[in-house]
Amino acid sequence: MPAPSETLPAGRLRRGLTEPLLPFAALALLALAASAAEQTVLCWASVGALAGYALSGSV
Amino acid sequence: MLFSPGWRAPVRQSHVLAVFTLGLLAGGTLTATVLWLLSGLGAPLPSGVRTGAILAVAALGVAREAGWVRIPLPQNARQIPQDVLQRRVRLGALQFGFELGTGVRTFVSASAPYVIALGLLLSHQGPVATILTGTGFGAGRAVTATVRYASRHDEWDDRRITRMPLLTNAIGVTVLVALAVLLLRGL
Numbered sequence: 001m002p003a004p005s006e007t008l009p010a011g012r013l014r015r016g017l018t019e020p021l022l023p024f025a026a027l028a029l030l031a032l033a034a035s036a037a038e039q040t041v042l043c044w045a046s047v048g049a050l051a052g053y054a055l056s057g058s059v
Numbered sequence: 060m061l062f063s064p065g066w067r068a069p070v071r072q073s074h075v076l077a078v079f080t081l082g083l084l085a086g087g088t089l090t091a092t093v094l095w096l097l098s099g100l101g102a103p104l105p106s107g108v109r110t111g112a113i114l115a116v117a118a119l120g121v122a123r124e125a126g127w128v129r130i131p132l133p134q135n136a137r138q139i140p141q142d143v144l145q146r147r148v149r150l151g152a153l154q155f156g157f158e159l160g161t162g163v164r165t166f167v168s169a170s171a172p173y174v175i176a177l178g179l180l181l182s183h184q185g186p187v188a189t190i191l192t193g194t195g196f197g198a199g200r201a202v203t204a205t206v207r208y209a210s211r212h213d214e215w216d217d218r219r220i221t222r223m224p225l226l227t228n229a230i231g232v233t234v235l236v237a238l239a240v241l242l243l244r245g246l
Contacts, residue, residue, distance in 0.1 A: 018206050021222055024230065028229070028230075035241040038244060048091075048193060050171060052195065052197060054171040
């Protein structure tokens with residue numbers, strides 16, 4: 001069994017990659033960039049995704 | 060819970076996540092298709108009025124999330140029955156995802172989905188933009204389940220609960236800004 005110090009980095013990486021704010025940041029950047037570039041379909045789809053993510057309930 | 064580390068059902072959790080996601084995408088797509096069919100009703104209104112109404116509702120959504128105004132949401136105040144998942148896990152996950160994806164079969168507690176639905180109704184986008192917005196809504200809901208599954212730890216729920224006020228506020232502001240930039244440039 002690995003020592004706790006050996007498993008920590010992977011745990012930290014997983015924790016960082018699954019940070020609940022990260023999907024928001026990615027989708028918000030996409031939505032704002034798409035609106036600035038007048039990419040209508042992409043902008044609407046990404047704000048739709050943000051609206052879905054706003055309902056981040058536990059499932 | 061469907062994607063918690065304590066999963067004991069004889070079906071792989073990743074399969075359940077896949078069919079749940081499929082249900083979410085189908086549900087969001089269906090609702091958006093209905094919104095697109097209804098969106099022509101607002102077409103007689105001048106474009107400036109429709110844009111103004113969308114942005115006013117988006118600003119109200121921001122104010123509501125910030126707690127500056129109290130606006131009750133016209134949500135369907137019911138929970139999807141748990142026995143949906145207990146009969147057949149895969150089929151139940153598909154149905155559960157579909158019902159959540161439609162956004163009309165259970166609680167919708169944030170302002171952003173209402174802003175987007177009204178925005179689609181009033182702005183009368185083309186079928187591709189409208190339907191993909193619904194598919195995006197389902198995908199956005201699936202992100203939660205996917206990240207929850209990937210975290211492999213119950214502690215993720217605590218982080219999610221802690222971040223929710225910030226998330227719903229930031230999403231409301233982002234939706235307002237993105238729609239304002241997109242719609243005002245199109246006037």
